[in-house]
Amino acid sequence: MRIGRAALSAIVLGAIAVSAGTVWAHGERSQEPFLRMRTITFYDTEWSKSKVKPGETMDLTGKFHTFSEWPQAVNTPESIFLHFSVPGPSMLKKEAWMNGMPVINATSTILGGDYDYRMVLMGRVTGTYHVHPMVNIAGGGPLVGGGQFVTVDGDWTGFQNNVATIDGSTVNMENHGLGRIIGWWGFWVVIGLFWLLYWIKRPFLRRVFQVGVVPEEQLVSSGDKTVAVVLMVATVLIVSIGYVTTNSAYPITIPLQAGRMDTPELAPTTAFTPYAHATIKARPITAIYTVPGRSLGMLVEIKNGSNRPQQLGGFITANLQFREPSMFPDSRLKVKVEPNGPIAPGQTVQLTIDATDAEWEYQRLAELIYDSDSRYGGLLEFFDADKNRQIVEVGGPVIPSFEGGATAMTGGGKWRPTTQYK
Numbered sequence: 001m002r003i004g005r006a007a008l009s010a011i012v013l014g015a016i017a018v019s020a021g022t023v024w025a026h027g028e029r030s031q032e033p034f035l036r037m038r039t040i041t042f043y044d045t046e047w048s049k050s051k052v053k054p055g056e057t058m059d060l061t062g063k064f065h066t067f068s069e070w071p072q073a074v075n076t077p078e079s080i081f082l083h084f085s086v087p088g089p090s091m092l093k094k095e096a097w098m099n100g101m102p103v104i105n106a107t108s109t110i111l112g113g114d115y116d117y118r119m120v121l122m123g124r125v126t127g128t129y130h131v132h133p134m135v136n137i138a139g140g141g142p143l144v145g146g147g148q149f150v151t152v153d154g155d156w157t158g159f160q161n162n163v164a165t166i167d168g169s170t171v172n173m174e175n176h177g178l179g180r181i182i183g184w185w186g187f188w189v190v191i192g193l194f195w196l197l198y199w200i201k202r203p204f205l206r207r208v209f210q211v212g213v214v215p216e217e218q219l220v221s222s223g224d225k226t227v228a229v230v231l232m233v234a235t236v237l238i239v240s241i242g243y244v245t246t247n248s249a250y251p252i253t254i255p256l257q258a259g260r261m262d263t264p265e266l267a268p269t270t271a272f273t274p275y276a277h278a279t280i281k282a283r284p285i286t287a288i289y290t291v292p293g294r295s296l297g298m299l300v301e302i303k304n305g306s307n308r309p310q311q312l313g314g315f316i317t318a319n320l321q322f323r324e325p326s327m328f329p330d331s332r333l334k335v336k337v338e339p340n341g342p343i344a345p346g347q348t349v350q351l352t353i354d355a356t357d358a359e360w361e362y363q364r365l366a367e368l369i370y371d372s373d374s375r376y377g378g379l380l381e382f383f384d385a386d387k388n389r390q391i392v393e394v395g396g397p398v399i400p401s402f403e404g405g406a407t408a409m410t411g412g413g414k415w416r417p418t419t420q421y422k
């Protein structure tokens, strides 16, 4: 049987298309594990809606933690800008808050801090978008939190983005001043084209080869000089007139604000104690990543310095939240804690914490064993009997194991934690 070349390539292309599967989102999984585990850890991310109409708003809320053991390869978050990530201006940010303070400008953060944020997003262009919280670090680039699809549903023709100005008038940001911008742009395009065409018509290329051969009066005539002087004077004059008329049309203007603010520290509440105020101390002893088991096993010494019994209920890293199943039966990702149960006040215990899931591979976090600095990082969540939560940072070196069934305790049957780590 002979298969035509076209048919063969169709089969090959079809096979590639089928095997490629559906490609979604932003490629956030391609960021190196250390960037996702040891810089900014987003948690409690919530999208108030999955569908908005153009002009309708939704809340994007959550918290993020700045990791104390910030990697040397990334600029520290001394100056950050809180934003969200969608493809293009398909949604608008109408408000942004961090720890109860409006953050319109860039702001500073300190390492080891927890920040509570809220952004009010407005639907604009019809479509479905993967919406992430995002923190831009000056000199370091953007770091994104977890993403969820939000659909902007409905016709967006006639969409208005109205804002009230300081002087009390309302302007539609979609087309405010657009006539002036297009008018001036068109005007200068005409002037520029005239100047260009004038010299092309002279003609330009032939005279280049005549430079130094013929007298310069033949290259640039007195008529050329007149045109140049008229254009030069006209340009200065038009710019001045443009400045004066625009200034009188918009008498009250302020420049774009480029200052930096300082976000206050997140105050502890009964329900939530940020890491800076945590009374539980965690000291990592050792950690192992089991490649076949897709499992991160940690051996951590925990000292409960609070006056209530505390139980480890979760481990958060790189937008993944592993939770202890007896406390959170609905959690998709589970963490196994031994010995499990409340730690009495003042008590110090060694816990083995195993976070096992295919997500390590799926999110390409298993690559952390190929980092030149193989260290893990994450947040431990401790809960008292009333489900009040404390956030405790944990992180340290990871040793890979290529054997199945390894845990932080057994180390794959060969490697065991030694006193050198204590």
Ligand SMILES: [Cu+2]
Pocket (backbone or CB within 6 Å): 025, 026, 027, 028, 130, 131, 132, 147
């Ligand atoms: Cu995405």
